[in-house]
Amino acid sequence: MKIVVKFGGSSLASAEQFKKVGKIIKKDEARKYVIPSAPGKRTPDDTKVTDLLYSCYGQAILEEDECEENFESLLAAIKKRYEEIISGLGLTLSLDDEFRTIRENFSKKIGRDYAASRGEYLNGIIMAAYLGYEFIDAAEVILFDAAGNFDAEKTDKLLSKRLAKTERAVIPGFYGSMPGGKIKTFSRGGSDITGSIVSKAVHADLYENWTDVSGFLIADPRIVRKPKSIDVITYRELRELSYMGATVLHEDAIFPVRKEGIPINIRNTNSPEDKGTLIVEGTCRKPRFVITGIAGKKDFASITVEKAMMNSEVGFCKKVLEVFDGNDISIEHMPSGIDTMTIFVHQDEFEEKEQKVIAGIHRAVEPDFLELESDLALIAVVGRGMRATRGTSGRIFSALAHANVNVKMIDQGSSELNIIIGVRNHDFETAVNAIYDIFVNTMI
Template identity: 70%
Template sequence: MKKVVKFGGSSLANAEQFQKVADIIRADEARRYVIPSAPGKRFSSDIKVTDMLYECYDIAESGKKFTAKLDKIKERYNEIIKGLGLELSLDDEFQVIHENFEKKAGSNYAASRGEYLNGIIMANYLGYEFVDAAEVIFFDENGNFDEVKTDKKLADRLKDTEKAVVPGFYGAKPDGSVKTFSRGGSDVTGSIVAKAIQADLYENWTDVSGFLVTDPRIIENPEVIETITYRELRELAYMGATVLHEDAIFPVRKAEIPINIKNTNAPQEKGTLIVAHTCHKPKYTITGIAGKKGFAAINIEKDMMNAEIGFGRKVLGIFEENDIS
């Protein structure tokens, strides 16, 4: 059995969380391919490493001195390394990052270094092989994800690799420049890897015990959804449910690989299982409720609309002219 396991930023924010993650991975031999995010917040007022990298690069791009900011990021990683008791130095990696920031390598490159560095630490801690996502996940020259090329290269690269860490969130364009997915894109990377290796299960570990029937900030103690279909999940994610990146469903949906949303801090809980279709009768008629701001439904009434050729095209043209999706 092969499992791909992705861990979010809150699951990898410090050494203590790294240890929890390692215990989870080592508890199941099938957890052979690991997708780490960048370190998240250690406490409520903390700053995510990805945001620190964006801020540092903005300073570099403006031509100002950024070394002190970069050193702060380096401290975050050294704190994790020290806490794990690893004999590991990231000095060379940070020297390369410094040089590339000076060369204005781009904000995509800057943001991707959070996952890249966390992947190196995770691979060292687990004793797994490190596979740079820029070598196996590809975008075309326009920045669109190249599914065919990625699927082939990734499958070839991992077919003889028993255990590997592949950093989430980024890949590379034909010229070698780094390109990232949108924020939260490590979910997408996990899904891509799961499809490429034909995994039996994709486990997405986060700080909640699965999908809830509604927003816990609005409704007190909502229940966890035990099983949900890809289609239902897509609708909830599109309308604001943020447990899983909405684009993470597509690669595994084609291969009908189930996704299990699990809680790093409560690994004994079942979480939510996302499947192609369910045969059992659901517990509730309504799967879940989500809301999204800045969203409108349009209702149009017009006499004899059904007999007017091209009416739908005209309406859609108005939306397009006004830049409305």
């Protein structure tokens, strides 16, 4: 049995949190490979070490006396954070050499990715010393190509070979290296991806992702009061929810383990007895509710293109989409009818180029009518239980009508796994609560 465990920044923010993590790891002999994040916030008004590193590097690359003082102050604050953790754990570890190297590399303006990665790197050294595990620098085993894209195939071969000789190891999350050794990071939250990559490389039986919440919730607790948790969710459901704003797990962390059929378990470091949420390829378990989750985003604009006999005009949709592509505008959603198609885009991306897009569409397809709307929100209602349940869309319409929410758009994917609803920004929270209430509260 092999379990890979990843711990988020809040789980490793202090010596006290480190001790909780140590107990969790030692409780199960199968927890052989550990992926730590950089120390997070100790209190709500605290600063994450990664953010301190970004600020510190920002001061280092400026050549003013005041910036030199700020750099020294920030570097000292970062070093103090780690020394407090080391002292609290009773370790005789010194990071003086590492901080000398960091100072030299910052002065050489080696790059923001290098600066940000040092949070995980240093925490990995401490974690390895605390557990008595081997430390493996992620720069040696997580590879990116010359263009900065993650090289999955080379990484898997190298990492598999390295870990086959290592029974227990700590591999820092979030970063790797490009040809020549330059440090490259994933996007924020990328330690989740590292954990997934390591899980695939060692053919893990389970990937545990420990954070400060007991798994996924059906809805955002900032919108819905005390939403229920999700026991089991499929990769496909998670992908839909992550894309629409659910942020417990980095959405790209799904892909490496999905190929191997390795389940992910989202757990709570502060409540280790909670089972959390299990993320799987597929399951025969019936969900507690018809829906698995609700997620959404605000601030979209829609462009509706109408033309008689549009469906018989070969290449019509392609021509319209090429206008957006030519203006570097990404498309979020695209419902269509017989003579109409509507494109949803991020409003802030679209506003400054809207007249170019309008002119481009007129030239490309000569529409009969073109309409713009702004300040829209998209809500995804996701659930494998919807396939076997009649009238799901009708219940959504009923719930929103009862809450006096005007539906601008509703679209169900052919997989019957999700339904996308468009509403006004100001109706977003009301709509999410109404949908949650009809599918969860009325079923309890």
